Amino acid sequence: MTNSTKRLVITSGEPAGIGPDIILKAAKNNHMASWIVLGDQSVFIARAELLKIKIHIELWMPGDPTPAHKAGVLLLYHVPVKNEVIPGKLDSENSEYVLELLKIATDGCVDNTFDAMVTAPVHKGVICESGVPFSGHTEFLEERTGADKVVMMLACTKLKVALVTTHLPLKDVAAAITPELLSEILATLIQSLKQQFGLKNPTILVAGLNPHAGESGHMGMEEIEVIEPTLKTFKTQANIIGPLPADTLFTPPYLEKADAVLAMYHDQGLPVLKCIGFGESVNITLGLPIIRTSVDHGTALDLAGTGQAKERSLICAIKWALQMSQKANYA
The missing domain is CATH 3.40.718.10 (Isopropylmalate Dehydrogenase)
Incomplete structure (x- = not known):
């Protein structure tokens, strides 16, 4: 397979955090992979305007073509938030949206819609405040995939x-x-x-x-x-x-x-x-029946919408996911 035939899915994480910011920054450059972002279209449009990033958003659904990523273009699988998102301000009403992103990405990797998933940071506290026990990505993925x-x-x-x-x-x-x-x-x-x-x-x-x-x-x-x-x-x-x-x-x-x-x-x-x-x-995360990589930092609410968040860890996570998907052999 060529790089462009590998489909990576990126969850945008907590919408009030820096997930949308670093994804938009990463999307400004070319990457040798096909990747689809899961998130709310209005959130990405508003955050791009706030950060003064020129981006062309193309809505994507399973079954659509997934060409190699091009600089300035974002393939977006639209998942609606419940409430309006304000950068830096948590809203427990949007926790269901955050979990829905993870469900879609995980299930999509299990059924081979995607070859690997990359996760932007979530806020454990606000998800728990919504009434859903949540200890982190790792535990969620372990349970969702039935990993031992x-x-x-x-x-x-x-x-x-x-x-x-x-x-x-x-x-x-x-x-x-x-x-x-x-x-x-x-x-x-x-x-x-x-x-x-x-x-x-x-x-x-x-x-x-x-x-x-x-x-x-x-x-x-x-x-x-x-x-x-x-x-x-x-x-x-x-x-x-x-x-x-x-x-x-x-x-x-x-x-x-x-x-x-x-x-x-x-x-x-x-x-x-x-x-x-x-x-x-x-x-x-090792031991899953799917490939999952993630940034090594949190939601950084104080940086959301300021333009100061660094996208380097996300870019590295994308590269690792691509390399692992190319080498994966479960035979």
Whole structure:
């Protein structure tokens, strides 16, 4: 397939946030992909006028042609908001609209209308205020697609970091890292690197939990009792190296040989990645039967409509989604 035959769908997220802004900014340039934006036409017209961006909006429906994206043209699948949108001002009445965008995109990827989805940021709080329990994109997609286990991975050009635990207090991390959880995470990570990144025998660096990876048990027993035995069970499935001291594995001699790093907790791996790829990193959900990438930032309500929001992470998310859709092999 050529680039132009891959259909990407972009959800515009919280309408009062910077989702519409960064999509309009990204649309000013050429991109080697076909992409359809889900959102309200009036929101994009008003935001383009506010930002003084010249854009030609073409309405799109399933079954319509999807040519490669051209600078200044936006293919839009119109989904109406309930209330008028004011940049920077949340309205819980529009939460149903935000969720509808996700439903259309997810279902469209499942039925192959789209080859991958890219998500602009949503505001979890205002969705919950509307009466709908919502903990985030990842959980929504996991439930909607019936996925068994999903893994959060952030990526930039030079580094991919997946997480064993995500948003947990540090005091709860050690207890959460069980052989069962680590096995599930590793299985999903290995399968995704093979199926969605085209890596036949991925090399994965695994960080230890404790300083110096426990130093033979003198600084903690998790490496000896949990991590090492679990890693051994996967030795025939991938080239797994570890557990390694986290303070040295993020150095060139290790990283230049690695396809991905598996960190034990959020702030063990992500600060390094964001230092290396700040503004250009992408959030990728592994373990889904579809491809999903996302920007690595929030709704930034204070920037909505000001022209100050940066579109770089969205552009990177589009590129990653395209590359993954080209390499995907679920056979």
